[in-house]
Amino acid sequence: MQKRRGQKMKKRILKKVLAGAIVLTLIWSSMLPAAADSAEYARIFEQVMERIEQDYTGNISRQELFEAAMKGMFQSLDEYSEFFTQEQAREFERSIDKKFEGIGIQFRRENNIFVVTKLIAGGSAEEGGVLPGDILLGADGVSFADMTTTEEVANKILGEKGTYVLLEVKRGRQTLSFRLERRTLQLLTAEQIAWNRLALTLPADMNPQAVLYVALTSFGSDTAAELKAIMDKAENKAAKVMVLDLRDNGGGYVHSAIEIAQMLVPKGRIVSFRDNQGEEEIYYSELTQAPYRKIIVLVNKNTASASEILAGALKDSGIGLLIGERTYGKGVAQEVLNINGGQYSFKLTFKDFFTPKGTPVQKVGIAPDILAETPDYIISDRRFFIGDENEAIKKAEDILRYLGYFQETPDNKYEANTLPAVLAFQKASGLGEYPVIDFSTQNALNTALRAKLSQQDQVLERAAAESVKLLK
Structure with missing residues (x-):
């Protein structure tokens, strides 16, 4: 069963969905158990609450008991479902809107x-x-x-x-x-960044006015409006290519991602949602012509949720070129429900989403068209000797390769072929040369990586180079 959603349904799209979050108000009576078994559990729960209140020797209120029980209930669900007090809900919404x-x-x-x-x-x-x-x-x-x-x-x-x-x-x-x-x-969730503000080596034949660079840090309530204001600036009208940076964007409101997709994606499907009954809901773009010749989308392993909705729509439509790493893989949506007039609320995973071509996102992510990886920092509480095997070893080799010390394919094993790179890095960093990736070496690798990333963004440089090709 399918439901078509296009521009005519735009008002409906504008419900607050947090990758996703439809904000509804429920009254407690509407959540009373319908089945006999549920009623029995509710009766037992009430009996336990009453017994604790009567006999427990410590000090605890009924409200504290209720909140603890609710939190325990949601801890048995997936990692994205969560119970909120009123203040926690406010903080959560503010974090989305930055x-x-x-x-x-x-x-x-x-x-x-x-x-x-x-x-x-x-x-x-x-x-x-x-x-x-x-x-x-x-x-x-x-x-x-x-x-x-x-x-x-x-x-x-x-x-x-x-x-x-x-x-x-x-x-x-x-x-x-x-x-x-x-x-x-x-913070603005959509920000135009001038090329001359960046520590980049740009192609000599690149025209910065022809390439609009925008970073989206979240999908908040105002993100679509912020992006539209950037696109509508007179000085940006000449842009032929957009570079859209979604790196480290963990998502936000689904309606925001859909609105932005409708501004960028040519006419066609944007995303489909499927619930636990198999019912499908599809959202479309009615845009007759894309505003740019190409949209280069920067993604990494922290690009998640609503970001993956937009990235998937841009990629599958053909207007987008993804550069970076495979995305996080959060292909599920949550609805946010208010209880008792907003005294409490919770977000609950209720649908899976799929790219326009029907590709699942959950736990697999979206592969880039051009792979351009940035190393992770080493996170470890142990030292490593030749012969050891650990995920942190691969991170160390990734950094050594990124810094130019290691030329082979990184893996989880510390073998003899890695040793020359370790010794060379230790010498260059003023450390003693020894065949151990100890804590001093790990810290030095992390420090060197921070410095390199602050001085050079190789992924963005690749995007600039690709934009020149697209403009020819």
Whole structure:
């Protein structure tokens, strides 16, 4: 069963969907159990609540019991479904719109730990000395070890402007603490970046006015309007190619990604959603002519969710050329539901989504047309000797290759062919030369990678080179 959605249904598209989030208001009575078994569970739950209130020797309120029970319920679901208090819901929405009071970090979940990926200019984290690659351990004495979502961690870091948070991170073998001020940070989710502001080696025959470079950091409520304002500027009307940077964009509202796709993708399918009953909902673009000859899309392993909706639509339509790494692979959508007039809310995974050609995204991601990889930082609590096998060894070899010390294909094994590169890097970094990838060497590799990335963006340089070819 299919439902067509095009421009006539635009108002319906504008429901808030958080890759996805349809914000609805429910009354508790509408969620009462319908089946006898559900009613029995509800009765047992009420009995347990009453018994705890009557006999428990500690101090705990019915509200605290209810919230703990709800959080426990959602922990049994997938990693994207989550229960919110009213304040947590507000913080979550502000984080999507990039309007929040925090310390200015972006981070991702990787192998059950939370890793800093980017520092926001003007934030106290950058000024205080937090670095990309740092592992987040806890805040104000609360450990992140048992937390499973980035929202849980963010809720501990965000807070009222002018207050401080004691952030604990791990860097190599060191555990570091930073007392950081929460500040009001309001960032544009769509930003045009002038080529002359970038540390790039541009092709000699490139006309910067013909190539519009825009970075999208999230898909918030205003992102489509922000992008349209950039596209409508008089000085940008001459652009023939757009470079659209979706690297490290973890997603946001589905309606925002769909609106933007309808601004860029020629007439045709944008995305399809499928629920657990097999019912399909399809969204379309009615654009008669694309605004650019080509749209070069920059993606990496942190490009996720709503970003993958847009990237998939651009790629499958033929207007997009993807450069970078395979995307994250979050091909499921969540709806956000308000309970009891907004006192509580939750986001629940309710649909899978597919690219215009019907390709699934969940757990596989979207492959780039041109592979251009950027190494990850090394995250490890051990040293490595020749003969060892570990994922961190591949990361070390990736960095050595990126820096020009290693010419072979990186893998998880530390073998003799890697040793000359390790020794050469250690010598160049002022370290003792020894056949161990120890913590000093790992830290030096991470530091060298940060410096290289701040001086040169090889993926963007590749995009500039491809744009010149497209303009000929």
